Amino acid sequence: MTSTGNDMNLILGVDAGNTKTLAVLATQKGEIIGVGRGGCGDIYGALSPQAAIAEVKKAIHSALAKAEARAQDIHTGAFSMAGADWPEDYDFLKKTMKQLALGKKIVIVNDAMGGLRAGSQDGYGVSVVLGTGVAIGAKGYNDSSWHGSHWIRRLDSNHLVEEIINAVLLSELGIGSSTSLTDRVLHIFNKKTVENFLHAITHRDNSQSKRKNKMMAALLDEAVNNDDAAQEIVQRFAERCGDYALTAAYKVKFRKDQSFPLVFSGGMFRHPSSLIMDITTERVRAKLPGAIPILSRFEPMIGALFLGFEAANIGISAEVKENLKKTMQAHY
Numbered sequence: 001m002t003s004t005g006n007d008m009n010l011i012l013g014v015d016a017g018n019t020k021t022l023a024v025l026a027t028q029k030g031e032i033i034g035v036g037r038g039g040c041g042d043i044y045g046a047l048s049p050q051a052a053i054a055e056v057k058k059a060i061h062s063a064l065a066k067a068e069a070r071a072q073d074i075h076t077g078a079f080s081m082a083g084a085d086w087p088e089d090y091d092f093l094k095k096t097m098k099q100l101a102l103g104k105k106i107v108i109v110n111d112a113m114g115g116l117r118a119g120s121q122d123g124y125g126v127s128v129v130l131g132t133g134v135a136i137g138a139k140g141y142n143d144s145s146w147h148g149s150h151w152i153r154r155l156d157s158n159h160l161v162e163e164i165i166n167a168v169l170l171s172e173l174g175i176g177s178s179t180s181l182t183d184r185v186l187h188i189f190n191k192k193t194v195e196n197f198l199h200a201i202t203h204r205d206n207s208q209s210k211r212k213n214k215m216m217a218a219l220l221d222e223a224v225n226n227d228d229a230a231q232e233i234v235q236r237f238a239e240r241c242g243d244y245a246l247t248a249a250y251k252v253k254f255r256k257d258q259s260f261p262l263v264f265s266g267g268m269f270r271h272p273s274s275l276i277m278d279i280t281t282e283r284v285r286a287k288l289p290g291a292i293p294i295l296s297r298f299e300p301m302i303g304a305l306f307l308g309f310e311a312a313n314i315g316i317s318a319e320v321k322e323n324l325k326k327t328m329q330a331h332y
Contacts, residue, residue, distance in 0.1 A: 080114020
């Protein structure tokens, strides 16, 4: 694929999640020339599918503006999307992206697969993506694929926040054990007592965020510091991630005697602690010892970009990866 005339033949990668949508534009050489951001791009998580698409468009148009490019300059658009779950979702999303002229070629995958492609050398393996939500999926050496989507229930940052709050409340009432999470939560919400904190998050006119990112960091900090309540929450969560990852591996026929990448990506893994990754890996390797844990060096949106490169028949060489890494730092 070569550029002709004013056609820039750009590759678009989009990672649409429950909290944010990221769009990235790159040249064929892997040089990132524009990155844009929008809100919730999940057609199930937004107020409506149309609202989700509007946020995806916002991210893409922002990337185009920064790149001083036009939609018609996009050769291939690859979309890794929370909410790409059922066949009708893929049909809707592909039709919509074609109508919006966001690529001569359009690729739609579930966000678990974008996360997998970001960290796997060849796109095969099992992925565990932990952001606001949890995305777990796999692609086998037989080219079959599976993703958890709606099979995964009560396993996301909202559920973890509720577990943290519950641990603090039970401790305060003397029902649960004492926990260092109490001081951390009070500090995060700038409250003097647990009752003040509870009132702040439950009163009728409450407009306060539960401050998920800080809560997640506090949970992992205190688990590493051997707080029993924090350790129990992290252990349950990571073991369940491991169970789903193991299921994904079985669904695509990975065998006990095979090695395969177990790719971890997403915001929760930006914390210095590898506790969740370690527990999840141990859970998987107990049954499939060939699982090789990999902390992805690229964000899921770069995984979408890789899928776009492949759909455009562009090889992802070491030079392309190095260009992506260098130019990404200048834009994001």
